[in-house]
Amino acid sequence: MPDVPPLLSPAPLDGPARSVAELPEPSPGLSCEELLDLDRRHVWHPYGPMPGRSEPLVVSSASGVRLRLARPAWGREELVDGMSSWWSAIHGYRHPVLDDAVRSQVERMSHVMFGGLTHEPAVRLAKRLVDIAPDGLEHVFLADSGSVSVEVAVKMCLQYWRSLGRPDKRRLMTWRGGYHGDTWHPMSVCDPEGGMHHLWSGALPEQVFADAPPDGFDTEPDPAYTAHLRKTIADHADELAAVIVEPVVQGAGGMRFHSPAWLRVLREACDEHDVLLVLDEIATGFGRTGALFASHHAGVAPDVMCVGKALTGGYLTMAATLCTTRVADGISRGEVPVLAHGPTFMGNPLAAAVAGASLDLLLGQDWAGEVGRIETGLRAGLAEAADLPGVRDVRVLGAIGVVQLDHEVDTAAATEAAVRAGVWLRPFRDLVYTMPPYVTGDEDVARIADAVCAAARAG
Ligand SMILES: *Cc1c(COP(=O)(O)O)cnc(C)c1O
Numbered sequence: 001m002p003d004v005p006p007l008l009s010p011a012p013l014d015g016p017a018r019s020v021a022e023l024p025e026p027s028p029g030l031s032c033e034e035l036l037d038l039d040r041r042h043v044w045h046p047y048g049p050m051p052g053r054s055e056p057l058v059v060s061s062a063s064g065v066r067l068r069l070a071r072p073a074w075g076r077e078e079l080v081d082g083m084s085s086w087w088s089a090i091h092g093y094r095h096p097v098l099d100d101a102v103r104s105q106v107e108r109m110s111h112v113m114f115g116g117l118t119h120e121p122a123v124r125l126a127k128r129l130v131d132i133a134p135d136g137l138e139h140v141f142l143a144d145s146g147s148v149s150v151e152v153a154v155k156m157c158l159q160y161w162r163s164l165g166r167p168d169k170r171r172l173m174t175w176r177g178g179y180h181g182d183t184w185h186p187m188s189v190c191d192p193e194g195g196m197h198h199l200w201s202g203a204l205p206e207q208v209f210a211d212a213p214p215d216g217f218d219t220e221p222d223p224a225y226t227a228h229l230r231k232t233i234a235d236h237a238d239e240l241a242a243v244i245v246e247p248v249v250q251g252a253g254g255m256r257f258h259s260p261a262w263l264r265v266l267r268e269a270c271d272e273h274d275v276l277l278v279l280d281e282i283a284t285g286f287g288r289t290g291a292l293f294a295s296h297h298a299g300v301a302p303d304v305m306c307v308g309k310a311l312t313g314g315y316l317t318m319a320a321t322l323c324t325t326r327v328a329d330g331i332s333r334g335e336v337p338v339l340a341h342g343p344t345f346m347g348n349p350l351a352a353a354v355a356g357a358s359l360d361l362l363l364g365q366d367w368a369g370e371v372g373r374i375e376t377g378l379r380a381g382l383a384e385a386a387d388l389p390g391v392r393d394v395r396v397l398g399a400i401g402v403v404q405l406d407h408e409v410d411t412a413a414a415t416e417a418a419v420r421a422g423v424w425l426r427p428f429r430d431l432v433y434t435m436p437p438y439v440t441g442d443e444d445v446a447r448i449a450d451a452v453c454a455a456a457r458a459g
Pocket of ligand 1: 145179246
């Protein structure tokens, strides 16, 4: 460290100066027991009650595809990560390139406001996103999380129609089985059951729901479902600002895959009826399904696209909403010619720098080959699950492997079985699934698949 004099003198102590010996001991590290007790009493966990009822595992560090536990769980001190930390850590943990990107950005600046100021990490990231995104998406709004990027997408669409003098176009259409985040408008387009709409009836805006798309990436398009989608859009055209869906894979709403053909039907019907198309690629973006963006499977470009999750390689929270020039111009020609949204941490340089480095890392390798290799490993390893009692379906697409049970999974038993097999999984509803980091080696992919089977057997 260079020997630089401090800019500020140390804060003055109240009262007469005390000698070092009189100062309280710096607090020692918490024991696992203390940590878990405080956690249970004070710390809210995702989708959890307060105080917490189930005990989380304490992670002390993570590297490559392994999570290291602060104390062993069911005999395991280290777990192979089958979740990529909710599908974000595509390059694994402590990747030297990503660590360096954060470190060198910290040495310049961690954050500056984005109002009236700009900086290279954000500009470079926006340019990279525009370069790889489906055609026509030219403008980038950097948001702090996936849910916020969906809120921004909704705001863009509603404001677009307001600017064009059509304020009645303010509802959204989606299909059942989706998930778009936990803030207000995203919740309104989540699957009504999974999203607990009954809890929020009268409070959430009521959106238009079509039936869930038929199952199966490879299934032939069903003309009856095509007609259903087209009719739902036509019937509500005057009040619809946009259709919003997850392309090809519905993630947290049920890990279902559908034919890319439906995206083409939506695109055509939206164009025909003056409705915008929003594709939520937060789960599917950056190669997860075997295409860089899932919309590439369909050759469809949306008017607005959301990305998040893997954007920063799982290092920091950042998402983005991209839109076409038509949408941006429409908004900017309105009575209020600005997009009234501006998060405090918008464009955060640390997140933008690591996102840029993560994209370089992804695009600089044969990512499709890696995802294909994992797909092959998951298909081989999960095949045996199809014959297990209680298993309804086994499906694999890209680096996503899913075992669907015919009953609600016993999460505690399934998690324990996976951990005993040396793997971290987080089953939910009737699903035991994995979305491993792209850097997972063949042996670890096989181990993850075995653990999914063990969890399906136990759960
Ligand atoms: C996870 C997810 C979101 C929400 O993102 P957060 O960063 O958790 O707010 C939205 N849409 C999809 C498709 C997602 O998978």
